[in-house]
Amino acid sequence: MINKEVLKILEKDAKATPQQIATMTGLSVEEVEKTIEQAEKDRVIVKYKTIVNWERLGEEQVQALIEVKIQPQRNVGFDAIAERIYRFPEVRSVYLVSGTYDLAVLVVGKTMHEAAAFVWQKLATLESVQGTVTHFLLKRYKEDGEILDGGGEKGRRQPLTL
Amino acid sequence: MSPRPVARPKRARSFISQRVAGISPSGIRKFFDLLTTMEGAISLGVGEPDFTTPWHIREAGIYSIEKGYTMYTSNKGLLELRHEVSRHLYSRYGLEYDPDTELLITVGVSEALDLAMRSILNPKDEVISPDPSYVSYSPCTVLAGGVFVPVPTVVENDFKVRAADIEKRVTERTKAILIGYPNNPTGAVMERRELVEVAEVARKHDLLVVSDEIYDRLVYGIEHTCFASLPGMKERTILLGGFSKAYAMTGWRVGYAAARPEIIEAMTKVHQYTMLCAPIISQMAAIEALKAGEEACLEMVADYDRRRKVMLKGFNDIGLTCFEPRGAFYCFPSIKVTGLSSEEFAEQLLVEEKVAVVPGSAFGECGEGYIRCCYATALSEIEEALRRMGRFVEKHR
Numbered sequence: 220m221i222n223k224e225v226l227k228i229l230e231k232d233a234k235a236t237p238q239q240i241a242t243m244t245g246l247s248v249e250e251v252e253k254t255i256e257q258a259e260k261d262r263v264i265v266k267y268k269t270i271v272n273w274e275r276l277g278e279e280q281v282q283a284l285i286e287v288k289i290q291p292q293r294n295v296g297f298d299a300i301a302e303r304i305y306r307f308p309e310v311r312s313v314y315l316v317s318g319t320y321d322l323a324v325l326v327v328g329k330t331m332h333e334a335a336a337f338v339w340q341k342l343a344t345l346e347s348v349q350g351t352v353t354h355f356l357l358k359r360y361k362e363d364g365e366i367l368d369g370g371g372e373k374g375r376r377q378p379l380t381l
Numbered sequence: 382m383s384p385r386p387v388a389r390p391k392r393a394r395s396f397i398s399q400r401v402a403g404i405s406p407s408g409i410r411k412f413f414d415l416l417t418t419m420e421g422a423i424s425l426g427v428g429e430p431d432f433t434t435p436w437h438i439r440e441a442g443i444y445s446i447e448k449g450y451t452m453y454t455s456n457k458g459l460l461e462l463r464h465e466v467s468r469h470l471y472s473r474y475g476l477e478y479d480p481d482t483e484l485l486i487t488v489g490v491s492e493a494l495d496l497a498m499r500s501i502l503n504p505k506d507e508v509i510s511p512d513p514s515y516v517s518y519s520p521c522t523v524l525a526g527g528v529f530v531p532v533p534t535v536v537e538n539d540f541k542v543r544a545a546d547i548e549k550r551v552t553e554r555t556k557a558i559l560i561g562y563p564n565n566p567t568g569a570v571m572e573r574r575e576l577v578e579v580a581e582v583a584r585k586h587d588l589l590v591v592s593d594e595i596y597d598r599l600v601y602g603i604e605h606t607c608f609a610s611l612p613g614m615k616e617r618t619i620l621l622g623g624f625s626k627a628y629a630m631t632g633w634r635v636g637y638a639a640a641r642p643e644i645i646e647a648m649t650k651v652h653q654y655t656m657l658c659a660p661i662i663s664q665m666a667a668i669e670a671l672k673a674g675e676e677a678c679l680e681m682v683a684d685y686d687r688r689r690k691v692m693l694k695g696f697n698d699i700g701l702t703c704f705e706p707r708g709a710f711y712c713f714p715s716i717k718v719t720g721l722s723s724e725e726f727a728e729q730l731l732v733e734e735k736v737a738v739v740p741g742s743a744f745g746e747c748g749e750g751y752i753r754c755c756y757a758t759a760l761s762e763i764e765e766a767l768r769r770m771g772r773f774v775e776k777h778r
Contacts, residue, residue: 228687232760239760242694243687372433373759379413379737380428381516381565 221263222246222254229255233267272367274359282311282327282356283334285342286320288349297321300347309337320352331355404520408724408743415731422735423766425754428565430629430710432684432757434666435677438628441669442662450661456653457645458486458637459664465671466622466637474607476615482642485649486635486659486667490595491517492652493621493638497591498525500647501619506556508591511542513744513751515565515593527556533747536715539704540567544578551586558583560608561593563600566744566753567713568706573606580611591619595636596709598627598678601686603707609639616641619648626709627678628670633663685710688756692763696754699771700778710757713741717750719777727752729777734769 224244228235235243237251244251258264273280287304291297297315304324305313312325324342328334335353343351359367395402409426416422433439457463463480470476478484487493494517502508504526510518512531519529530550534540547558558579562571571579583590592608609618623636636659638648652658689706696703696714703714716726723740730736741748756763 227683239691242691245690373431375433376427376429376431377413378416378422378424379409379426379739381407381409381739381743 220254221258221261222250225251225254226258226263229264229267233269270362270365272359274367279329280327281329281331281334282325282359283338284354284356285324285326285338286352286354287322287324287342288351289321290347290349291321292347300345303345304342307337307341309334309341400524404523407516409739412727412731412737412739415728416737419731419735422731422737423758423762423769424737425756425758425763425766426737426739427755427757429631430626430681430757431759432629432681434629434633435670435674437673438630438666438669438677442633442666445662445665450665452661454486454658454661454664456649456658457484458659459661459668462486462664462668462671463637465668466639469671470607470620470622470639474610476607476610476620476639478639479642483639483645485638485645485652486664487638487652488636488656488659489625489634490593490621490623490636492656493623493636493648494518494591494593495521495524496648496651497619497621497638497640497644498522498527499651500644501556501589501591502527503556505554507552507554508557508559509547509550509555510559511540511561511564512746513540513566513741513748514559515561516744518559518561518593519745522559528554530555531745531747534567534569535747536704536751539707540564540569540713541571541575542579544575544582547579548582548586551582551588555586555588557589557591559591559593561595563596563605563708565596565709566711566739566741566748567751568709568711570600570603570605570707572603573611576606576608577611580608580614580617583617584613588617589619590614590617591621593621595621595623596626597622599682599685599710600708601682601689605708619644624667624670628674629681630663630666630670633660633666635659635663635667685757688758688760688763691760692754692756692767695763695767696770699767700774701770710755712754712756713748713751714754715750716752719774721777723749723752730770730773733776734773736766736769736773 225240228240237248240251241248289300301313309326310324311327314323316323326334326337338351338353463484466484467478467480470478498521502525505528507528507530508522509530509532511534522529532542532546534542590608597605609615609620620639625631692712693703700718701714703712706712723742727738727740739753741751
């Protein structure tokens with residue numbers, strides 16, 4: 220059995236150690252380690268990663284959100300074409316969505332040219348892709364639930380109160 | 382023509398009333414001053430959530446300003462809010478309060494407590510209350526002309542008050558029992574059967590019970606019993622509740638009192654002439670909190686609970702023995718192993734290790750030998766504070 224409380228703690232802070240989690244949940248360290256191991260094996264825990272605000276270091280990075288309209292294929296629907304798209308390393312995320320287009324694709328490049336080139340060379344040329352609309356991201360405000368700038372609302376309390 | 386010189390008395394007389402002069406100032410002022418000049422200090426001396434108010438509640442406040450809700454409300458508070466409070470108390474505790482006559486919206490529980498005391502006490506009436514307890518209980522009683530009668534509580538009973546100990550202090554002048562569980566500073570929570578015994582004392586001696594339940598939602602692995610929900614206690618109880626702790630809304634200053642009509646009527650009279658009404662913006666935000674704040678509340682409680690366990694284990698590991706606090710967001714470990722008084726401990730700890738805690742003695746004589754530490758503090762800070770305190774205890778043992 221995978222303990223959900225362990226996952227909730229890790230989802231907030233991937234750096235929480237088994238010792239810390241054990242204290243917080245009342246489980247033993249071994250039980251915590253077992254649950255993490257199982258969750259990793261089952262890909263319930265997909266990955267541990269870090270949200271980096273590259274803009275803070277002055278690093279140029281271009282992201283584009285691309286609406287992709289697809290002609291679905293018999294038997295495989297959207298899955299086959301989605302796979303062809305998500306295998307490109309430039310592609311950060313792919314979602315199947317309802318509405319006026321089918322796939323929402325987030326692409327990352329070093330320059331605007333690089334990101335655009337991916338769209339017209341690779342994406343738009345795929346057979347079942349009927350059309351694309353590219354939106355370049357101008358500013359990232361919030362990423363994976365984290366506010367990137369000005370999110371710090373801590374430290375506004377009086378240091379001592381009764 | 383120059384004005385005639387006024388004869389000045391040789392020594393200026395004191396203009397401060399004896400009653401106010403007789404009240405001691407809060408015991409943390411000097412720590413506060415020390416702390417604000419210090420770099421790299423960690424404070425476990427805070428008495429409020431470290432979350433900001435959930436955004437949808439803040440947004441409701443903003444919306445009320447945008448829409449021009451900038452007026453007085455009725456003295457008793459917005460009817461819609463009283464309806465929500467009434468619904469809330471019914472769904473949580475099965476209590477039925479009439480929004481028109483049995484509820485009053487106040488400027489936090491602090492005001493509600495003051496109103497309650499001023500509304501029920503005649504000069505020299507006695508109020509029995511556990512020691513240690515929240516710092517305003519005694520001053521509010523005294524300012525209302527009453528006499529504060531502390532009942533010692535001890536760690537052997539997890540700082541819960543025993544009904545028999547209350548009964549021993551009942552005299553002809555006793556008017557009310559004032560309790561606050563989950564407790565600030567100890568984190569103690571009374572079980573239902575223990576409260577039933579207190580209720581029995583109230584019934585037997587015809588006493589009112591003022592129950593400060595501001596921390597009612599912050600309990601861990603135990604159910605909160607609302608005192609007014611005990612058999613026959615609704616008519617004997619002035620229930621004080623609020624939004625500050627459950628929804629991280631301390632700065633909004635909004636709370637409520639629930640009691641039978643003539644008591645609410647009396648409290649409303651005082652409230653009307655002193656406060657007029659609670660701020661409308663805060664009342665609008667409070668409506669949103671009750672309508673849609675449950676999920677955020679539960680999430681915060683789960684988060685406090687994790688940190689509670691870390692702090693509790695940490696104190697016991699470094700030799701500051703601590704009973705398990707079941708509510709609020711405080712640990713109340715014993716510091717007797719160091720041989721220092723709680724005030725000395727707090728002061729030296731701040732100077733030597735830059736960790737601020739509140740001496741237990743600030744909350745009454747029975748708090749001596751203990752310190753109040755708040756775990757509504759970032760986990761990394763709790764852990765660092767525990768390291769520093771471990772070092773401190775080693776040195777002073």
